[in-house]
Amino acid sequence: MTDPSSAIISRFQEYLRINTAQPNPNYYEAADFILSQANTLSLESQTIEFVKNKPLILLKWPGKNPNLPSVLLNSHTDVVPVEFQKWVHDPFGAHIDSDGDIYARGTQDMKSVGMQYLEAIRKLKDSGFEPIRTIYLSYVPDEEIGGRDGAEKLAESDLFEEMNVAFVLDEGLPSPDEKYLAYNGERSPMWLVIKATGAPGHGAKLYDNTAMENLMKSVESIRGFRASQFDMLKAGLKTDGEVISVNLVYLRAGTQTPNGFVMNLQPSEAEAGIDIRVPPTADQKSLERRIAEEWAPASRNMTFEFKQKVPVVDKFGKPALTAADDSNPWWVLLEKAVRDSGVIVRKPEVSFGTTDARYFRQQGVPAIGFSPIANTPLLLHDHNEHLNQREYLKGVDTYASIIKAYASFAEETEANASKAEL
Ligand SMILES: [Zn+2]
Structure with missing residues (x-):
């Protein structure tokens, strides 16, 4: 074990072996592990329970100039559940096969990132580097179930305000080729749930304004909109993250019997559930008007409600999209630091799914989603999630380069661009 990289891999394996799968993550064991790592690195640490039994670990590497706004490196400690029998190796065993692939839940999403941050700091400390700007690391619970009791609570806390965070790094996705991927929104x-009501009647009778007919008119309209968005995606005019996706996820109607449904009765109620995803640059207000006027108009005896509705703008009313050009020094630094480590990072895209980064952007703080994983099949939430140890070690070097660049960056940036303009 004199080879430092084997020690780095062992520590990663140790973290992977802690079963933090939802719905019963072993958060305290993960917390103890992170705290012990922080101790060996002499980082300041605190454990916060915004919600009981859901510890959030906050580590601090103080900069020499405490007046400079800080940088936060975020990662979540939970992972998604596994179907044990579908794995070729124990998902909490961290087995390394003959190709050097490490198999475990969390190798990609995102225990890798959480440990790589620490390993990068270890390398920087060993080299004698001292930060000018303060670096924070947060290990948050519950990302995989929405992050409400984790990152959202942190982002909305007084503590976060005190941390004076100028920029956040959070998770991205593995790249199938040699270039890293990044996300800026x-x-x-x-x-959305839409409901139609109408007069019930005999199944043999033709009459207007039945609940089913009213709902089906909406479904046609929704499908037309879906097709127009899908066409732009198929034609390559927009990416996954740039289209408004609209998918029917359930239909509920009919009068049930023990074996099925009454066949000669037109029901008085019908409803549909729709999962809609809106890019930060889209006009959410006009979509809401469309819903009220075309998809669930009162004139057709329809009502609607949102089970969840996340605004596309931050709390200052600006699109929750992080600039990825010269106007954002954090992006410029990231791009260069990655290049210095021998890899290229692609221009950021709007992410297909959601991560905790949205809670920080919601506060007006720029955030980039980035996981230094290249040459790797996308196996997030899939069976046999794995990561090659070479790729993992390369990622440590990439983070060392990034953290060094961020911690050395001594310019007086505003902690928060939106705040500055208020
Ligand atoms: Zn994740």
Whole structure:
């Protein structure tokens, strides 16, 4: 064990072996592990329970100039559940096969990132580097079930205000080729339920304004909109993250019997559930008008409600999208630091799914989603999630380069661009 990289891999394996799968994550064991790592690195640490039994670990590497706004490196400690029998190796065993692939839940999403941050700091400390700007690391619970009791609570806390965070790094996705991927925004979920009511009647009778007919008119209209968005995606005019996706997820209607449904009765109620995802640059207000006027108009005896509706703008009313050009020094630094480590990072895109980064962007703080994983099949939430140890070690070097660049960056940036303009 004199080879430092084998020690780095062992520590990663140790973290992977802690079963933090939802719905019963072993958060305290993960917390103890992170705290012990922080101790060996002499980082300041605190454990916060915004919600009981859901510890959030906050680590601090103080910069020499405490007046400079800080950088936050975020990761979540929970992972998604596994179907044990579908895995070739124990998902909590962290087995390394002959190709050097490490198998475990969390190798991609995102225990890798959480440990790589620490390993990068270890390398920087060993080299004698001292930060000018303060670096924070947060290990948050519950991302996989929405992050409400984790990152959202942190982002909305007084503590976060005190941390004076100028920029956040959070998770991205593995790249199938040799270039890293990055994300600068996310689509906002709008979970819509539309309901139609109408006079019930005999199944043999033709009459207007039945609940089913009213709902089906809406479904046609929704499908037309869906097709127009899908066409832009198919034609390559927009990416996954740039279209408004609209998918029917359930239909509920009919009068049930023990074996099925009454066949000669037109029901008085019908409803549909729709998962809508709206890019940060889309006009959410006009979509809401469309819903009220075309998809669930009162004139057709329809009502609607949102099970979830996340705004596409931050709390200052600006699109929750992080700039990825010269106007954002954090992006410029990231791009260069990654290049210095021998890899290229692609221009960021709007992410297809959601991560905790949205809670920080919601506060007006720029955030980039980035996981230094290249040459790797996308196996997030899939069976046999794995990561090659070479790729993992390369990612540590990439983070060392990034963290060094961020911690050395001594310019007086505003902690929060939106705040500055207020
Ligand atoms: Zn994740």
